[in-house]
Amino acid sequence: MPLNKVVITGMGAVSPFGVGVPVFLEKLFSGKSAVVNMRDKWAPQIEDLMCYVGAPLPEELDEKLIPRKFRKTMGKTAILAYFSVKEAITQSGITEEILSSGRTGVSFSSSTGSAVSTEQFFVEHIRTKSARSLPSGIFFQVMSHTSAANIAQAFNIRGRAISPNSACSSAAQSIGLGFEAIQCGKQDIVVCGGSDELHVTTSASFDMVQAASYKYNDNPTKTPRPFDAERDGTVCGEGAGCVILESEQSAKSRGAEIFGEIIGFATNSSGVHMAHADVESIAICMSNALRESNITPANVDYINAHATGTIIGDISEAKAIEKVFGSQKIPVSSLKGYFGHTLGASGVLELIGVLEMMNRDSIIPTLNLDTPDPECAGIKHVKEIENKKINVVIKNSFAFGGINTVLIVKRY
Amino acid sequence: MTEQEIIERIKNILVEEFEVDEDIIKAESNLYEELELDSLDSVDLVVALENEFQFKVDRTKDEEKLRQMRTLKDVTGFIQSKM
Numbered sequence: 001m002p003l004n005k006v007v008i009t010g011m012g013a014v015s016p017f018g019v020g021v022p023v024f025l026e027k028l029f030s031g032k033s034a035v036v037n038m039r040d041k042w043a044p045q046i047e048d049l050m051c052y053v054g055a056p057l058p059e060e061l062d063e064k065l066i067p068r069k070f071r072k073t074m075g076k077t078a079i080l081a082y083f084s085v086k087e088a089i090t091q092s093g094i095t096e097e098i099l100s101s102g103r104t105g106v107s108f109s110s111s112t113g114s115a116v117s118t119e120q121f122f123v124e125h126i127r128t129k130s131a132r133s134l135p136s137g138i139f140f141q142v143m144s145h146t147s148a149a150n151i152a153q154a155f156n157i158r159g160r161a162i163s164p165n166s167a168c169s170s171a172a173q174s175i176g177l178g179f180e181a182i183q184c185g186k187q188d189i190v191v192c193g194g195s196d197e198l199h200v201t202t203s204a205s206f207d208m209v210q211a212a213s214y215k216y217n218d219n220p221t222k223t224p225r226p227f228d229a230e231r232d233g234t235v236c237g238e239g240a241g242c243v244i245l246e247s248e249q250s251a252k253s254r255g256a257e258i259f260g261e262i263i264g265f266a267t268n269s270s271g272v273h274m275a276h277a278d279v280e281s282i283a284i285c286m287s288n289a290l291r292e293s294n295i296t297p298a299n300v301d302y303i304n305a306h307a308t309g310t311i312i313g314d315i316s317e318a319k320a321i322e323k324v325f326g327s328q329k330i331p332v333s334s335l336k337g338y339f340g341h342t343l344g345a346s347g348v349l350e351l352i353g354v355l356e357m358m359n360r361d362s363i364i365p366t367l368n369l370d371t372p373d374p375e376c377a378g379i380k381h382v383k384e385i386e387n388k389k390i391n392v393v394i395k396n397s398f399a400f401g402g403i404n405t406v407l408i409v410k411r412y
Numbered sequence: 413m414t415e416q417e418i419i420e421r422i423k424n425i426l427v428e429e430f431e432v433d434e435d436i437i438k439a440e441s442n443l444y445e446e447l448e449l450d451s452l453d454s455v456d457l458v459v460a461l462e463n464e465f466q467f468k469v470d471r472t473k474d475e476e477k478l479r480q481m482r483t484l485k486d487v488t489g490f491i492q493s494k495m
Contacts, residue, residue: 073452
């Protein structure tokens with residue numbers, strides 16, 4: 001049975017640049033950084049934190065735009081997801097009838113459920129030794145598949161609802177599984193993406209394993225510094241992103257605008273270490289995605305790296321790219337310097353950036369990459385905007401837990 | 413506290429915490445069919461009433477009464493029985 005072609009017919013973004021895809025792309029292409037100092041907010045909560053930089057949303061969301069019936073079971077993670085999905089569905093033109101047909105599913109995830117709601121749950125529970133005073137909706141805010149479940153209910157989606165939570169690889173895996181469901185004819189449309197909220201404990205998780213940036217607390221726009229010799233760790237951000245994946249046949253029958261095609265997806269485990277990115281397994285993952293897409297390294301025009309600015313992770317990714325692509329010298333850049341590491345949302349927000357690069361035939365350089373680390377020197381870094389025809393892009397997305405995910409997108 | 417005072421305080425809870433449109437709230441309003449509360453809301457409503465009227469619901473003894481509460485008037489009667 002031939003596999004269905006899978007195309008992208010809608011996009012939505014809530015990012016450290018603001019609400020909506022237009023503001024996200026405008027700020028991204030203007031080279032702005034959304035990273036700010038978080039000391040005032042975080043220092044009172046964790047006294048011995050070293051990292052005081054983050055990339056929060058620049059504005060409060062108008063949560064009341066979500067009907068209370070749905071909002072009461074949403075923590076911030078699901079609320080972020082809701083706004084990105086709303087934008088993507090509107091752009092795609094999918095009707096309520098299609099959403100509830102059973103042929104439309106949702107594949108959406110995050111690192112965890114809402115961290116704010118989890119804090120509220122335990123603070124109240126420990127204070128009162130009771131769970132009765134907590135709002136009844138709190139479990140649905142805390143549960144790991146909160147984004148997928150809340151989206152499915154709020155938009156009356158009656159196809160499959162899956163949530164492959166895999167920390168920073170959550171969105172990429174969600175897109176990959178949605179892609180496979182459509183390829184195999186299980187669904188016609190899948191609402192895909194990821195979300196995560198910024199919480200002091202999130203940054204603390206990176207801080208405690210020496211993966212969070214701390215040397216630029218008073219100069220926040222200078223970090224993270226992917227592949228740079230002076231990098232000192234990542235910067236956590238927050239947001240949500242959504243892409244509507246759809247079979248080519250379904251999109252054409254609706255006359256939908258098509259923004260790109262997903263042609264490959266691979267995900268694997270390093271089998272080596274929970275926290276250290278691993279060259280061999282990343283190379284296997286990229287090779288698997290290339291093989292599935294029936295393309296060779298020579299067909300790839302650009303690689304959008306996961307590169308978060310950590311010491312070990314960036315080296316492992318650079319060496320893996322060098323191993324798979326060898327002397328091809330394909331341009332590589334990372335978007336983390338602009339809006340930090342949006343964790344469970346990073347894979348999809350960065351993919352939306354990639355689609356616009358394809359649209360403009362213009363590669364965004366790695367921000368804060370002044371002097372490449374000699375250990376990362378075997379790849380072709382993009383240090384200034386590079387204008388070239390972009391037809392095929394590799395999007396890398398890796399995560400704690402030894403999870404690697406690779407998507408391949410193609411101009412449609 | 414008069415029955416009307418109790419009703420007014422419950423109405424206030426429904427408007428402020430459950431975002432029910434004040435104009436549709438009547439003493440005979442069905443909480444679920446007309447005011448569109450659901451099973452999760454009924455749990456939160458009990459906690460809100462406990463805080464507002466300073467009583468404690470005994471979940472084993474009061475379970476049946478709570479299940480039978482359908483209208484604002486029923487809720488008012490339940491509160492009067494606890495005060």
